[in-house]
Amino acid sequence: MPAKVKVKRQAVSPVAHYLTLLVFALGVLVVLTAYASAQQTPASSEQVWLSLKDDVFGDRAIVLDDGVVRVEAPKRAQDAAIVPVDIFLDPAKAPEGVKTVTMIIDVNPAPVAAKFDIGKDAGITHISTRVRVNDYSYIRAIAETADGKLHMSQTFIKASGGCSAPAAKNSKEALAAMGQMKLRQFESTENMSKAEELQLMIRHPNNSGLQRDPLTQYFIPAHFVDKLSVSQGDRLILAMEGGISISEDPNFRFDFTAQGKEPLKVIASDTEGKQFESEWPLTTPVSN
C-alpha cells in the first residue's frame, strides 16, 4: 500500500556521479581539516596560531597585551553562529594612530575573520561585530599602528554546548533578503565629545561553502561579503575585508568622529561580485 508522499530522488548521470565523487573527496578533506582537530584547548589553539602567524604577518614581531588593543568576547559562546566580539583601541597608548586591526579565530576553517582598515582621523576606539566560532578557540585582535608595529590582545572562548551550530538558521530567507542594509546612528557611549556611534547591518547569508547541496551533492560555493567600506563624504571611516567567520547578516557597530554634515556612504561587495550601496544623511543624535 503505497503512501502518498513526495519522494525526491537523486538522479545523477555517470559523468556527474564521477565528478560528484571527486568533489566529494575534496570536500571531505576540507571538512575533515575543519573538524578533525576536535576538543581544542588553549594549548592546541596556540599551536594553530603559531602555524598560521607567519602566513598572515610574516616574521614581524607582535607585542602581546601592551594596551593598544583589547579584545573581549563571552567566556562561553551562547550561539555558535552569533558570538559578539568587541575590539577596543586606546588612543592614549597609540598616539600615532591605528591603521589596521586583524581579527583571528584560530580554529575556524578560515581563521582570518576580518581585517579592518581604520580611516585616518576617523576616531574609532571601539568596533563590535559577530562571528561564528567552530570550537574552543582564542579570538585575537592584532592592531597595526602607524609606525608599523603590531600589538595583540587575545581571549579564549569556549564553544557553545547543546545543539547550537555555526550555521545559518534560515538559509532561504537569508538569501531572499540579501543586500538589504540598515544603518543606525547613536549618540556615542564611549566619549561624550564624539558625535556618533554607527551600527551597520547587511542582510547576507555569508555562506561558508563547506556544505554539499543535498540534492545535487555538489559543494555549495562559499558566498560571503568580502569587502565593505563606510565613509563620510570622501573620508574613509572604516573598511573591512572579511570571510566566512563573520556571522550571517554581517553586523558592525563602531564609534567615530563626524566632520561636517556630509552623508554616510556604505559600499559592500560579495564573492559573487554583487555590489550593495547605500547612503544616509548624518543625523544629529543629541536630538533623538
Add this chain to the structure above:
Amino acid sequence: MSTLTRRQILGWAASSALIHTPARAAVEPKLSALADGVYAFTGAEEMMEPANQGAICNVGLIVGTESAALIDSGGSYLEGVELLRAVREITDKPLRYLINTHMHPDHIFGNAAFKETGAQIVGHTNLPAALEARGAFYLQSFRRQLGEELMRGVEIIPPTVLVADRTELDLGDRKLDLRAWQPAHTDNDLTVMDRTSGTFFAGDLVFLGHLPTMDGSLLGWMRQLDELAAIAASGVVPGHGPSPSAWPDAIAPERRYFETLASDLRAAIKAGVPLAEAVTTAGQSERAKWKLFDEYNERNATTAYAELEWE
C-alpha cells in the same frame, strides 16, 4: 539483526570499564501506551549527557494494522538500539517509517540503529540541507558533551522521504497527517497527527517544563502559534515535557515566554543596548518558571536579538 546490535553493544561495554558502572547502565526508554496503538517515551528534562545517554527528547510509536511508525530516534545510537528493542516488545509489524521531527541531535542521533529495519526516514524538505550544514559539527561537538563511547555508532542519516507541506502516511487502517512548518524552532519542523486517536506529536514546536530553545525564527514561531493551537487534538506529545499534555493549553507557557523575551529585546534594541549586554537581562522574569533556563535563555536571546533587530 537486533542480536547483532546487542552483541556490538556488549562488545563496546567490554572494551570500556566505565560503562560497567551503574551511572553508565543503559537507559531503557519505556514506551508507555497513550491510546490504542499509540505509545510515547518521555525523555529526561536535562541536557544531553553521558548519564542520560542523550535520552532527553520524547519519542512516539504509532502502530497500524500493517505497519508502524516511530517518531524520532533518540540522542545516541545506544538509545536508538534500546528504542528498537522497546518497539519489538510492543509489535512485530514492520517499522515502515522513522519520522524525524527536525535536525537536533537529541532527535536524530539514533537514526543509524534503524538501518536494518528498512524503515524509510521521513523529514521536512529543509532537513537534508540543515543536516548537511551541521552534521559534521554535531558529530564533533557532541564528542565533547556525550563522550566518545556514546558517540560510537552515531551517524547523520538524512531523510529520503521529504515533506514540503502536508502529507499522509498510511500504517493500515490508521492514517497519519504530517505537516511541514515555516521556520520556528528550526527551519525544518515537522509535526505528526494520529487521526485515529487525535494524538498530536508536536516535536519541538511545543516545549513544557524544559525551556524552549531557539534555532530558527522567534517571529516565525510566534506567528504560527495560533495555527498550531487551532489543530484539533485530544492531547499532545511535546518534544520535551510531560506526555501526553493537555491541548492546546500546552502552548500557553511557551507563548508567554516568547512574548516576554521579544518585548524585553525590542525595548533593548530600541534603546540601542548592544547584543552582548541585552542578552544578559532579556527574559529573566521567566527564570523561575522553567527547567534549564540558565543553560538556554541567553542563547535564545542572542538568536532572537539578531532577528528582531531587522524589524
